[in-house]
Amino acid sequence: KMPPKQKSYVANMVYVGALAWLIDIPLANLEEALSVQFGGRQKLVDINMPLIKQSYDWAKENLPKQNRFKVEKMNKTDGLIMMTGNEAAALGAIYGGVSFVSWYPITPSTGIVDNLLKYLPKLRKDKDGNPSYAVVQAEDELAAAGMIIGAGWAGARSMTATSGPGISLMAEFTGLAYVAEIPTVIWDVQRVGPSTGLPTRTAQCDVAFVYTLGHGDTNNPVLLPSSIEEAFEFGYKALDLADQLQSPVFVLSDLDLGMNNWMGHPFEYPKEDIKRGKVLDAQELTEVENYGRYKDIDGDGIPYRTIPGNSNPKSAWFARGVGHDEYAVYSEDPEVFAATMARKARKFNTARSLLPEAEVKLNKKAELGIIAYGTTRYAIEEAIDLLKAQGLELSFLRLKALPVDKKLVRDFIESHKNNYVIELNRDGQVFRILQNEFPDLTSKLASIAHIDGMPLMATWVKEQILEDQA
Structure with a gap:
């Protein structure tokens, strides 16, 4: 008994109830499915569920089961989670201690920062409950790259998220970070290029570009996630690697991973402490004779750095994109420049032992x-x-x-x-x-x-x- 107009909306529930009897779908599961379908609105569930039950009971009395088909409960998704690669990347970055993000929206990477904005207010507050992060939407990708490099120079864990056209605009600043050896992370959720290309299609066409992004002899570490688990893992490891190598680090996702929902195992909280790399505090600096910002003391190509705010007078250094010597002093000396480039090559080889193994x-x-x-x-x-x-x-x-x-x-x-x-x-x-x-x-x-x-x-x-x- 229901209004005539309502019958046309719920008539298909007769079919659902009869089918549930024929292929052994429990009524409790149907009620749960209705609740999900109607967003938890119990009134709508109460309108549809009695009709399903009546149809089920009628079929039970009048329709003998003559087929071998039935629905069995499966548990292949038991214990798994579902999310996009962009969401996993955002969570990984948060657990890696990201504190500064600058970006300019572009498909298909926008979801990374959308999710940072979703989770940062919940997960990144200081002891007084105030935000311990900053997210800035820049006027373009060039400005975003400049901001994250400035934040990296100041000691923040910084990142941006973009795609191919944005990477093109970031090339100049990436070269600056390479030469000045400033840590930052750039997520490139790849789409089809060149130029605007196919913004809503997937590809792996930026690999060679970001690997050597910047004019001159430039090399950048690149991470290549294949799953939401690795998007999360590389989200925090990229920040570690940027600090350890004092370099821009690229993470190359793609539209397929970034924007689609994937099943995966629940993420584990990072077991290792955050790795800030070779950073000297004021006390440690007193024990170093003749400190030079770009000296290769350990032979691995990675120098020791200081962060603004260090009270030791020896801590100051000039970050520059032009030729410089071990003390960050401007130099056009051919031997000094050749030695600097050779050291950077040693550092890039050191990266091989720090990056995730194939x-x-x-x-x-x-x-x-x-x-x-x-x-x-x-x-x-x-x-x-x-x-x-x-x-x-x-x-x-x-x-x-x-x-x-x-x-x-x-x-x-x-x-x-x-x-x-x-x-x-x-x-x-x-x-x-x-x-x-x-x-x-x-x-x-x-x-x-x-x-x-x-x-x-x-x-x-x-x-x-x-x-x-x-």
Whole structure:
């Protein structure tokens, strides 16, 4: 008994109740689903649920079960969480101690800062309950880069989030941070370029760009997350690495990971303390003779720095983007400049031991290997299973960072007759990086590069490898 107009809205519940009987869906689960569908509005649940129950009871008396189909409760998502890569990145940065963020909105990275603004007020307050962070929307990406570099110079843990066009505008300031050795983190949620490109499609086309971003001989550490767990992990590790290496650190996500919902395991609170790297306080500085901001005391290319506010008179130094000596004094001396560039190269090599290690799934039967990174991992893992069903065995190395661990990657390449470097860009950017790293192994490397704005497909990977092997 209900008003005639209402019947047309709830008539489909008759079907739901009968179907629930036929395939064993518990009524309690249906009521829960209705509550979710109607946003917890119990009045709407109470209108629909009696009709489902009546239909269920009628079907139970009049419709004998003559099929073998039924719904069984599953627990494959038990204990898992669901969120976007952008949200995971924001949470990771917060747990890594980020205290200054500057940005300019751009698809598909906007969600990172949206989530920072969502969670920072809850998670980052001082003992008096006041905000212990600042988030600034700049007038453009160039200004945002300048702000995070200034904050990094002042000792804050700083970051921005952008995509390809924004990275183009940040190139000049990134070069300044490289030369002055100022820590900061830049998230690049990649989309299809060049220029405006395809703003709402995914790609891996910024790798080579950010790896050497800046004119001259410039190298930047790059992290390559493939999941929400790694987006969270790299969210805090990137801040550690920036401080440890006194360098801009790029995290290359993509639209697929950043904007889509993914299932993953609950995040773990970082087990290690925050790593600020080589920072001298006033007392430590008194024990250092002849302090120089850019001296390579330990031989790893990483100098010791001081942060503004240090009361020791020796702590002051001039941050500059022009040539300088070990004491941060302006210099155009050729030998001094060459020594500075050689030290930066040593520092970049030191980064290899600090960055996340590649994941290797070695198949002892395989003569072929696949090298890839980021969200292509899922299609590649499926493609490996498809190829195995056709009698072709493969190993898989997934890069998590650049520069690579030379020994680990060299061992993998050498242990296979041929290695396919698979990526979502036109020119095979990581393929070319590996060629440069291992010029003696280029005959063992082959590029499979593809870009159409869509996520990688396992069947396409399978077909490309089978065609090459034919």
